Amino acid sequence: MDLKLSPVAPSALARPTAAPRTVSAGTEGGFSTALSGALQSLSASQAEATQMQREVQMENPQVSLEQTMVSMQKAQIGFQAALHVRNRMVQAYTDIMNMQV
Numbered sequence: 587m588d589l590k591l592s593p594v595a596p597s598a599l600a601r602p603t604a605a606p607r608t609v610s611a612g613t614e615g616g617f618s619t620a621l622s623g624a625l626q627s628l629s630a631s632q633a634e635a636t637q638m639q640r641e642v643q644m645e646n647p648q649v650s651l652e653q654t655m656v657s658m659q660k661a662q663i664g665f666q667a668a669l670h671v672r673n674r675m676v677q678a679y680t681d682i683m684n685m686q687v
Contacts, residue, residue: 621671628664635661 635657641649 625668628661628668631657631664632661 635654638649638654638657642651642654
């Protein structure tokens, strides 16, 4: 899972002078878009690790065991992070559903 941070200019940290814009469900950059992108990246990472495992098992000299192990660890860490996010979302949903109105 590749997360890239873009540098922020000091002027961007100042308070905005315009009214805050509202975010609708159809705009790009929303939570669902970010979650979908993260899950696709996680899937690609797992597919890469699986492919590298096959290549090592087939004794491909271009793929080293070290590269394969690092790729597998990246995929495992990404999966654990996704699992924690899912558990937090389920807990938040449960908390909201149990609130008294």
